Every structure is written in C-alpha cells, then in structure tokens.
Amino acid sequence: MTAKAAGKTPRVDWSWLEAFQSVAEHGSLSAAARASGLSQPTLSRHISALEQTLGVTLFDRTSQGLVLAPAGLGLVEHANTMLSAANRFALHAEGQTQAIEGSVRITASDVVSAYLLPTLVAKMQTEEPRIQVEIVSSDRTGNLLQREADIALRMYQPTQQDVIAKKLGTLNIGLFASKEYIAKHGEPDTLNDFSAHRLVGYDTNHQMIEGYQHAGIRLTQNDFNVRCDNQIVTWELCKAGCGIGVMQLCVGQACDEVCALLQGQTVATLPVWLTAHAELRTSARISRVYEFISEHFVVDSRD
Amino acid sequence: MTAKAAGKTPRVDWSWLEAFQSVAEHGSLSAAARASGLSQPTLSRHISALEQTLGVTLFDRTSQGLVLAPAGLGLVEHANTMLSAANRFALHAEGQTQAIEGSVRITASDVVSAYLLPTLVAKMQTEEPRIQVEIVSSDRTGNLLQREADIALRMYQPTQQDVIAKKLGTLNIGLFASKEYIAKHGEPDTLNDFSAHRLVGYDTNHQMIEGYQHAGIRLTQNDFNVRCDNQIVTWELCKAGCGIGVMQLCVGQACDEVCALLQGQTVATLPVWLTAHAELRTSARISRVYEFISEHFVVDSRD
DNA sequence: ATCTAGCTTTTCATTTTTGAATAGATCAAA
C-alpha cells in the first residue's frame, strides 16, 4: 500500500508549507519548534504529511537535524516567497488597526531601555493609558520585518528597506569612573593617560572600541580589564569601582557614584534613529507611540 | 474583555491566510468551501480567528456572502502572492516525483475526450500499466496553474505563460448529415445551399460559427435549428437526423450513420496543442504521458 | 404578505490534532 493512493490529489495545507519553510530555515524540527511556538512532534507530522501528499522526500533526517533533500532544495525558494508575503500581509493588516488600545513593542539597546525609556514610558502611560507598552531590550539588530518589535530605537541609520526612519538627534558619550576609583587611582588628564588605567567594557560589541578610536583613544580588546557583553552590567561594574567606563553623558551625569572624566568632554556621539515599518504608520496606536517618542525622547542635541 | 489581550501576539496560522484568500476569491464561505474541500463552518472560524488575531474586520457579512471590508482590501494582494507561491511549490514538488506510478490528469474537449482519447489511453495502459489516467472532459479553458489537470490538449495556441506547448498538428473539420436526413432533404452541393437546410450546432461556443465563416458560410446563432452546448450531444443529434453538423473528419468518417458532405471537403481546420506546466516536465510519469500523447495522438496532418 | 433560496452562524458529537513524556539514535567530549 503506497502512501499516495490513486484518485483525488489530497489537499496541501498551507500550515504544512509554513512548517516546511520554518524547518528549512532553522535546520531542525526542534529549532523550528522553538521559533514558531509549535511543538517538535507537530512539525514532524506536518513535514511527514507534506512529504506523503507530494510523494517526495523533502528532508534527509540526520542526528543533528533535518537537511534539505535534493527534491526539497528548489522548493525553499517558493516557501520563502510565501513567508515574505505572509509577513507583508501581517504588517499591512496591523497597519489597518484603528484601535488605539492594544500593545506596542519597542526595541532598544539595554542602556536606552534601562535608563532612558522608563521615564518616557511612564509619561506616555499617563497620556495614553490604553496603550500597553512592551520593551524588547536587546542590542542585536532586531528584524522589524519579523515583528520582533513594532518600533525600534537604533543607534545607527537603519539600512533595511520598507522602514520609515527619523533621526531624533545624537547622544554624547563620555568617560566615567567611580569616585572611589578616582580616589585610589587618580584621574587621567588627557586621552593618552588611559593606557595606565583599568577599563571596563564590552566583550563582543566592537562599536564601542571604534567609538574610542574615533575619540583618539587606540584600544584593543585586551585593554579592557573586565569585559562583559551586557552594557548595563558593564556600567554597574564601573559604578562599583572596577575601572573607567563609557556611558551616555546624560545618564552618567545623573549618577551620584561616578564622576565624568576629562571635564565631561564628549568622546563620541551616537546618532539616535527612530524606526518603524512603513505599513505601521497607518495604525493609530503605533503611530501615536511613534510620535510620542519622537517628541519626548531626550537627546543631547537634536539635528 | 477584548479579543486581543495584551502580551504576546498570537501566531497567525497560514491556514487562515489560505482561507482568507479562498473566501476573498470566491466571494462567500460556501463557495470557498465547495472549492477547497473544507466545510463552511471551518472557513468561517478560520476567518474569525484571523480577524480576532489581527484585530481587524476583514469582511463585511452580507446575506449573499462575504465582501471584502476596506481593511481587507489591501491584503488580498499579499494573499494572492502566497497562493501563487504555493501553486509553484506544488508544481515544482510534483516535478520532483520520480515515481512512474500514480495518476495523470489530462484535460481535453468533449469530442476529443470521447472520440479520440479512449483508444490512445487504452494503448497507453498496455505500455504503462502503472500510470493511472484521469480525463477531465471540459471545453472551458482549464487553468493548468490551478492544477485542474497536468496535461491539456487544446484547440488553440496556449497563451498562458509557464507552460510548455507543442503543436501536434491539425484536425480537419467537415460537414456531416445522417443518411436518413440526406434521403429526405437531399445533399447540398455548394456552400451556398446550406441556408435551405437544418443545422445542428452550438449554443454558446462561438468558435464554431467563426469556423463556418472562415469556410465561407455566413451564419448566425439563429440559423441553427437545434442548439446544444454539449458538442457530443450535438453530434448525436446530427447522427439522429436532426440536421447538418460539424465534426472532425476522422471522427465522422468512421461513423456509419452519417455521410460527409461536399465530398468530404475540409471546411475548417483546428490546430491541436499539447500543453503542460513547465515544472512538470521533470516528473517521470507526466513526462512519459506527455511523450506518449505526442507520438500517438492521431491528427489529420502533422506540421 | 408569504415563500423560497442562499447565505452565515451556532450547536454538539465525533474525529483529528496537539504536546508532554518517552524511547531510540548519533555525535562530541571527557
């Protein structure tokens, strides 16, 4: 008894194609399951159903996942086309929402999320109590298209197409050390003095190193005594006296435990971009949040 | 309690989008249900789920169906893109099938299906017993893309893109009348004599009228005494002595009850095109059937 | 005014699908 009996061609459920796309992209049933919110057995069955219906082996099963079989190779292109269209569908639909209530997701860097957004969100809550805000704190480049967030605050000019973007201004970066640290190690007077000091910085994010370089300070990963890929933890380390750290001036200057070095000189600037998907501009509540952030986000200089 | 609660955005199931596309295209749940093989309630719920998840009214419910609401209007484009991609997916997948067994659907006109294909199919069955053949007898332009058939025999050059096509030759059309009719009414000698005779022909298909005109016979719908939109019934009417009818010469001449008029003169020719979707050429069994028809289909002249 | 035809939605018993848990398999590292 063969899988594909004679007679009517069974229906191909689009859910199966969704499963195919996801598994093809993530490389395993488990990974796809984690990403899609379905369970691994479910995806397994969807793939099986698709294979049986089409009478083709789509994936080769290995012990570390499912890899596309020759027959499936040419199909991924069409599945991706479907995914893209589905994304556009969802975006366009979201844009149609006229309800002012509901939640809006904002993504921003850890520091912005922790030190700049809270007061802004609090202010917004009083003006727009029906809008719920969800902050996706992440330094990685969240893909707006994949709807990780509705609105993104970025420290660089967005390259993605289909997004609208607006430069809110720039944030000035300064150097800080805790009072305790300065009392013990003294304060560097010029940029060249830094090599004798302890630095606290990032593990992974190279942007900051480039920032230092731009300010005339040549550094490598090794010049950082304590490294951590979480910017907030880094800042707390700095406050605790572990060394010299970088921070947005407006944040650092509001902090009692630390002093700005070099007389609060700006050693680097970061542009601040507000971005959202173009389709979303017609959504009442997202548009409202967009405008609100645009007006109330505090930057060192608007331009 | 609003439908869309705060927190996580619920997943949009691609099945819902499939339902959306189908309902948007067919104009009602019932029609979409008939077309898709699902039931009305199921589609109704899919649409509802989609609307609830998106928080948008996609359709306005009327007593004669669902019409796209303003918010849904812009979405149909993306849904259609998905459908198109899904169709391509299925076609490409079908092309990957290397199994020689399975069924192949051939669509052709009523006459070709009834009088020309049977012997051909019988011959093919002896050579390829594992291939099951399904004949979709229909005069309307079956859309290959929608998989009404895998292979189509057409009486005109196909315009659809993405199909491969091959002209098999031409079929000559002649005029026939039953012996009984001729005994009673005599046989017309020239083309101009026809106005005094009874004609049997189509109700809807204007192609035939144009065919007559091309042969120098000017006719209108009213010149046909007996009309029927089924070509086979028309031919049976002709054989029963109701009047003069048209038929492929090779078919009419094999028929004892009738005589060819005008000494078997060809009054029109029809091209015969064999077509299939390009993706399907790589499917072993469809390719086999394609070649078989190409070699064995009997036409009056190959060119 | 009533009736009919066609549509959607609701109800409810049934079937199907789902996911947690489990078993089995493979690879990498200790």
Place this chain on the structure above:
DNA sequence: TTTGATCTATTCAAAAATGAAAAGCTAGAT
C-alpha cells in the same frame, strides 16, 4: 568507553478542530 547533549520518532491522554444539522437572517420572487 562512558557520559552528556541534541536530535527525531512514537505513544497516549487531553485539547482543539471539524462537519452535519439546525437555527437565524436577508434579498428577491410569487
């Protein structure tokens, strides 16, 4: 070799989706 991590496929009880039938609704015809 053994252990541990990571994968897929299977099992089975629970949850969800499904379709037949019924109810409700509207437009158009009688």
